Amino acid sequence: MNHRTIGRRRTTGRRRALAGGALALAGALALAGCGDSGSGTAETAKKPQLKVTGAYIPEPTADDMAAGFLTVTNKGGTADSLTSATSDIAGSVTLHSTKGGVMEEEKSFGVPAGGELKFASGANHLMLEKLKRKPKRGEKVAMTLHFRTSDPVTIEVPVKEATYSPDGPDGPDGPENNTHMSHTSHMTHMTHASH
Numbered sequence: 001m002n003h004r005t006i007g008r009r010r011t012t013g014r015r016r017a018l019a020g021g022a023l024a025l026a027g028a029l030a031l032a033g034c035g036d037s038g039s040g041t042a043e044t045a046k047k048p049q050l051k052v053t054g055a056y057i058p059e060p061t062a063d064d065m066a067a068g069f070l071t072v073t074n075k076g077g078t079a080d081s082l083t084s085a086t087s088d089i090a091g092s093v094t095l096h097s098t099k100g101g102v103m104e105e106e107k108s109f110g111v112p113a114g115g116e117l118k119f120a121s122g123a124n125h126l127m128l129e130k131l132k133r134k135p136k137r138g139e140k141v142a143m144t145l146h147f148r149t150s151d152p153v154t155i156e157v158p159v160k161e162a163t164y165s166p167d168g169p170d171g172p173d174g175p176e177n178n179t180h181m182s183h184t185s186h187m188t189h190m191t192h193a194s195h
């Protein structure tokens with residue numbers, strides 16, 4: 001390509017220079033935008049700043065396990081990770097992802113800087129296993145989340161009806177689909193867990 005355009009170099013030189021200037025300007029603007037989004041140079045902004053919202057447990061249909069959902073937002077400038085969770089009503093709480101309808105246990109979930117970690121029906125979820133008692137709709141269950149960097153966060157998680165969806169009918173997938181999917185994947189999980 002280059003050797004064919006050499007002959008025309010002189011005539012296109014000026015136009016190229018102009019285009020180059022425009023590109024440089026665009027680049028400068030992009031950099032400025034970038035700097036803005038990464039602002040907050042104070043020391044505190046470098047640490048993860050976590051907040052847990054929207055937690056709920058759908059009243060379980062199984063006797064020995066329940067799913068938990070919540071969102072962890074990180075306003076800080078450093079990523080953190082959820083490494084484990086505990087609850088006094090569960091013998092163990094595991095972290096699960098659902099990929100293509102298949103549920104997998106995860107060792108941790110990242111909470112990106114300036115981002116969020118979302119647990120939602122049909123996707124990532126917390127699984128309360130070996131239940132000491134079955135959570136009932138209307139009550140609250142204490143759960144503690146442990147992070148790689150931040151201090152543990154203890155929350156009171158309300159137990160909602162089995163079909164509850166925080167997104168409502170206009171959520172991305174609709175509540176019925178979500179509920180059905182998570183139910184199916186938990187059945188799959190129960191089979192795996194019994195090995």
Ligand SMILES: [Cu+2]
Binds near residue numbers: 096103
């Ligand atoms: Cu699960």
